[in-house]
């Protein structure tokens with residue numbers, strides 16, 4: 486089967502790290518997480534994985550795979566909760582890359598929408614079969630025309646995994662406020678990190694992008710206080726690594742759990758949920 490090329494040093498390349506992380510976590514910690522799609526997708530990509538392969542047994546890369554997996558598990562937990570109340574809701578994956586969380590939560594009646602830049606959606610279309618209740622939208626998230634194609638009549642849960650780090654704080658705020666106006670009763674779930682954490686995590690990416698000063702970028706030290714953007718939005722927030730699952734397994738080392746605590750408490754890594762007030 487022909488492989489699909491991922492260009493190096495482009496925004497689309499950012500989808501590789503979480504995808505490879507999910508594949509690695511499925512191999513190393515299957516009792517915690519399995520992603521049946523990630524391994525097959527990596528095999529279909531024309532991308533030089535040798536750098537990642539070389540480091541895959543290092544402690545930090547192993548931990549990175551847990552990070553990718555825990556974020557997906559947390560978000561899936563929120564989606565499944567929402568679908569209990571609104572089974573026919575639309576699940577919207579913002580900045581979807583090659584992630585198939587929508588499908589992993591499919592209850593047979595919900596709808597699934599995946600949004601990303603046109604070059605990523607082109608790759609996604611070549612690699613991933615859609616189910617009959619699923620659409621892909623090629624659009625910049627900052628151009629709100631994509632919202633015209635998302636039907637929120639039966640409820641909508643939108644999520645962004647590893648996406649808002651590339652946004653400015655004002656851009657995330659504007660997007661969240663627009664969503665809260667369009668989708669009353671809907672909800673937005675996304676991960677965030679504090680200032681110190683963002684500096685550490687993104688130092689290489691930011692350098693490549695020529696960004697020296699992280700002021701203005703989207704980092705959040707205290708989600709409940711700082712995401713208090715509207716009286717129509719209720720914010721809840723949990724620890725990213727240990728807020729939903731305790732990560733207890735014989736394969737998880739003490740040092741993994743210690744670092745997980747540092748991520749949640751010192752780097753302020755969080756999963757945030759914004760519930761939009763039902764205005765009807």
Ligand SMILES: C[S@@+](CC[C@H](N)C(=O)[O-])C[C@H]1O[C@@H](n2cnc3c(N)ncnc32)[C@H](O)[C@@H]1O
Nearest residue numbers: 499500503580581582584601602625626646647
């Ligand atoms: C780090 S990757 C995460 C991919 C996916 N959410 C996952 O967890 O595997 C970031 C993704 O966000 C997309 N992205 C970043 N900024 C975007 C924007 N303004 N509009 C649409 N997609 C965007 C990138 O193209 C990329 O696919």
